[in-house]
Amino acid sequence: MILGLAGNQNCGKTTLFNQLTGSNQHVGNFPGVTVARKDGQIRGHKDVTVVDLPGIYSLSPYSNEEIVTRDFLLNNNPDAIINIVDATNIERNLYLSMQLIELDIPMVIALNMMDEVRANGGTIKIKEFQKQLGVPVIPISASKNEGVEELIDTVLEVAEAKRAPRRQDFCSGAVHRTIHSIAHMVEDHAQRIKVPPRFAATKLVEGDEPMRKALRLSENEIDMVMHDVTEMERELGTDREAALADMRYSFIESLCASTVVKMGESREHRRSVAIDRVLTGKYLAIPIFLLIMMLIFWLTFGVIGTALSDLLSLGITAVTDAADAGLTAYGINPIVKSLVIDGVFAGVGSVLQFLPIIVVLFFFLSILEDSGYMARVAFVMDKLLRRIGLSGRSFVPMLIGFGCSVPAIMSTRTLSSERDRKMTILLTPFMSCSAKLPIYAVFTAAFFPKHAALVMILLYVMGILMGVGSGLLMRGTVFHGNPVPFVMELPNYRMPSAKSVLLLIWDKARDFLVRAFTVIFVATIIIWFLQTFDTRFNPVSSGSDSMLAMIGRWIAPIFAPLGFGDWMSSTALITGFTAKEAVISTLAVLTGTDVSNLPQALSTLFTPLTAFTFLTFTLLYTPCIAAVNAVRQEMGSVRSAVGVVFYQCGVAWIAAFLVYQAGRLVAG
């Protein structure tokens, strides 16, 4: 049995999905978290699959979310629909319910957030409400797991009995006549493609092009449909879409008038409005956002994260020393010992020590997201992003890009405009992803220990500015036109949920650990091998005679004008293509140092100026291979992916060159 979970954005679908299935899908406090369907089995009912569909406002195929939901409902033959309705915003939510009812699929309405309605003096006469709508209605509170068991029982009963909605016709007059007439006219076509005739007729009245094509109407039939629609428009004195919206809202108005006792303005909403007066104010919004971010960076890189990282580093050094002593005591072959200590322990350990920094940074960011602040930032950024030809909606992928470019690039699927989507894909890799954090942390600790937070912020801002510059360039050359308007519902501010924040942190920590023990481990061993042997596979006494040194020396001249033209840093940059953390593990292996001494070892390779130039290049140069692959998938062309690699390497080289030359001029 398959159940579809459909509803507006940010009405609690994923929360209900988690309650129904016992899973831990991420629940975001901003709309549009779900853009692809997620499946799960209902607890205690292994044969019942529930599908969490993206949040939508109508069944018109305008956005990706609407297309995903509509395709599922029309093509996958769900046994029933659970339509989750936000009871605190019932009128707007019911607009979708009325369209779902037209699908003639067994359906149950879950009235979510009823606890909030009641707490603010409102109520809903459930029996009368469901009688007028013709479908069962269950009041629930998904976050408190109230009413969920009753909802499961009801939806299973409705699905097993195949009980379709009792009522589909909510209109009268001209709209009723038009839908009725067209439904009869297209009945055969609709049955052929297994779509309810009434739904097909409504969509044709709305001017739904995909439905018209799917029905394969003859020229004569299209003329007759158009004739009926024109007559209706003339009689009502309005256009087709407005006529249908008016019909639906008229019914909703009369339904709510007779069954809903309106709640007073909720305390959460009053509080949110008051906070927004400050946080999203015309002059204060951006300075406050920058201040918050600076505070987060300072706490992460200057206080908590660094202290924890140093502690972990001591632990890793102790384990490495113990392993070293153990292997020496056993009289292990020096090459094998070097593989374990100089390769595995030095490489993986050098990356592993930054786990606390990642966790602390994303702890703060997840609090911002879960509180509802990030949704506001998207709105604040809309005005700025519009200047470079993007809408505020692009901010969400860019924000995700500060974590990782791969999901950020994929999340651009939420953008309805192809132009906005492609531009966002190309700009996202400029954001500093979390994999670059270990590089920043090592270099700032080695060269700018007193100004670590400042250098971090400078790097993040530099990435954003490069993105802005590229956006302006693209707007003037490749991507002409204007961004689509940005409309997003702002959720109320709320206390971040401990479960949500902990889940998010756990996900980050797990991803980071997996990464360290897989990709970084592999890269480390390959680097160790290439550094330990020459081309005839003889062990070398000095790393400068190794295969790696040979390869590095071919590439090094490219970086000579940037001030770091030695083979070690060039090689580290190449391995960074597999994963950015590999830059650090490679440097650790090549300098032959352990975790705690890496900053000191780097001071033999770089000066503060060349270190900052190196950081600039690392910030901007090619995304890692996983991100490049994501670009290829999303842009649908290898050429675009290769273009991104060359474009970013070019931008990085020029930016690093300018930084280095400017630094030399200033330093005299």
Added chain:
Amino acid sequence: MSPVDLIVLLIVALLFFFAARYSWRHRNHSCGGDCSACPYHQNCDKKEKK
């Protein structure tokens, strides 16, 4: 090379094999970042069905 050397080498080789296999199988996955905030969380290595 002593038997202990061979055992250590074998362990590292096995770990290398499994790590490389895992990395290859998850090559389209994210790089340790903001997966949980992603709409495609845990699904990003699955190709979108057209």
